Amino acid sequence: MTDHALLLVNLGSPASTSVADVRRYLNQFLMDPYVIDLPWPVRRLLVSLILIKRPEQSAHAYASIWWEEGSPLVVLSRRLQQAMTAQWTQGPVELAMRYGEPSIESALVRLASQGHKKITLAPLYPQFADSTVTTVIEEAKRVVREKKLDVQFSILQPFYDQPEYLDALVASAKPYLMQEHDHLLLSFHGLPERHLTKLDPTGFHCFKDADCCRNAPPEVMATCYRAQCIRTAELFAQRMGLKGGQWSVSFQSRLGRAKWIEPYTEARLEELAKSGVKKILVMCPAFVADCIETLEEIGDRGREQFRAAGGEELVLVPCLNDEAQWAQALSTLCERAPIAL
Numbered sequence: 001m002t003d004h005a006l007l008l009v010n011l012g013s014p015a016s017t018s019v020a021d022v023r024r025y026l027n028q029f030l031m032d033p034y035v036i037d038l039p040w041p042v043r044r045l046l047v048s049l050i051l052i053k054r055p056e057q058s059a060h061a062y063a064s065i066w067w068e069e070g071s072p073l074v075v076l077s078r079r080l081q082q083a084m085t086a087q088w089t090q091g092p093v094e095l096a097m098r099y100g101e102p103s104i105e106s107a108l109v110r111l112a113s114q115g116h117k118k119i120t121l122a123p124l125y126p127q128f129a130d131s132t133v134t135t136v137i138e139e140a141k142r143v144v145r146e147k148k149l150d151v152q153f154s155i156l157q158p159f160y161d162q163p164e165y166l167d168a169l170v171a172s173a174k175p176y177l178m179q180e181h182d183h184l185l186l187s188f189h190g191l192p193e194r195h196l197t198k199l200d201p202t203g204f205h206c207f208k209d210a211d212c213c214r215n216a217p218p219e220v221m222a223t224c225y226r227a228q229c230i231r232t233a234e235l236f237a238q239r240m241g242l243k244g245g246q247w248s249v250s251f252q253s254r255l256g257r258a259k260w261i262e263p264y265t266e267a268r269l270e271e272l273a274k275s276g277v278k279k280i281l282v283m284c285p286a287f288v289a290d291c292i293e294t295l296e297e298i299g300d301r302g303r304e305q306f307r308a309a310g311g312e313e314l315v316l317v318p319c320l321n322d323e324a325q326w327a328q329a330l331s332t333l334c335e336r337a338p339i340a341l
């Protein structure tokens with residue numbers, strides 16, 4: 001297979017840490033109907049309310065983790081793109097962001113104008129969610145339709161249970177897990193519960209009991225973000241030889257008043273500290289690159305919460321970022337990507 005381009009897509013960050021740039025970014029992000037899945041007028045009102053205070057708070061948080069070269073998420077994604085060029089030999093490797101720059105539109109138009117007709121679209125999310133994966137696919141389709149591009153997509157599937165991804169996760173986390181510690185918390189990005197229930201093909205599986213995600217039939221598993229996160233955690237723990245009680249799962253980054261999937265990371269950190277855990281390791285396997293959610297929410301605020309509740313040390317395990325084994329794994333996963341209908 002030759003002349004087959006690869007387009008890596010991550011979430012994106014504001015252009016700078018200025019309040020105006022953060023507001024612009026949050027507006028684009030939160031007005032996406034796959035993120036806030038409410039009718040336009042309600043979404044517009046809700047987002048306008050969020051944009052009164054949030055940009056200032058988020059700008060402050062971004063400033064605390066920003067690097068000289070820019071947003072950690074974008075810089076690390078660029079480094080992964082570079083690492084991937086050594087792995088992906090069929091054609092060029094491009095990088096785009098769903099929100100902000102570089103955009104999916106500019107990357108696709110450039111690839112098409114260079115004559116690339118076959119493109120593997122790789123949303124960089126191990127677990128499926130409409131708010132991450134579907135929105136990338138729909139945006140790519142929109143660009144092809146509106147710009148009348150002559151391209152065909154293969155689409156990387158969620159890889160939450162794929163051995164290549166899990167092995168890369170184990171290899172990168174192992175040095176941290178070899179350190180003495182009392183507990184490993186696997187903290188995944190959260191989602192409003194509604195995002196799960198609306199995709200439940202049976203109409204009655206989600207939240208019917210506490211173990212629904214551990215007993216999800218394949219048709220539920222295919223689109224249940226929470227079930228896929230739990231499966232990633234279980235498979236990781238199995239590979240690491242961890243026993244029950246040594247590790248647990250939680251969900252971070254709640255926004256707004258709707259009920260989000262539980263248990264919440266904030267509550268779990270407090271609970272673990274109060275139960276006598278002194279040294280905790282936290283890893284965030286929903287993110288393939290470190291970002292505000294890992295560096296600031298866990299590495300700064302989470303650490304403070306844990307200490308305030310009686311814990312002593314929180315070690316943040318870095319994401320896969322641009323590690324060589326991960327780049328190799330991603331290339332293998334992308335080679336297996338099926339052609340989209």
Ligand SMILES: C=CC1=C(C)c2cc3[nH]c(cc4nc(cc5[nH]c(cc1n2)c(C)c5CCC(=O)O)C(CCC(=O)O)=C4C)c(C)c3C=C
Nearest residue numbers: 011012013035058073129131132189255286287291292293
């Ligand atoms: C890992 C998968 C992600 C899912 C699922 C997801 C859903 C989701 N996110 C928000 C709201 C926010 N997320 C923010 C940052 C952010 N989110 C992800 C990933 C997922 N989001 C990443 C990688 C990042 C980091 C971006 C960066 O620049 O580093 C933010 C912005 C930060 C802030 O202001 O706190 C918001 C807001 C919703 C509402 C949602 C699902 C409905």
Ligand SMILES: [Fe+2]
Nearest residue numbers: 011189253293
């Ligand atoms: Fe998010």
Ligand SMILES: [Fe+2]
Nearest residue numbers: 206207212213
């Ligand atoms: Fe479930």
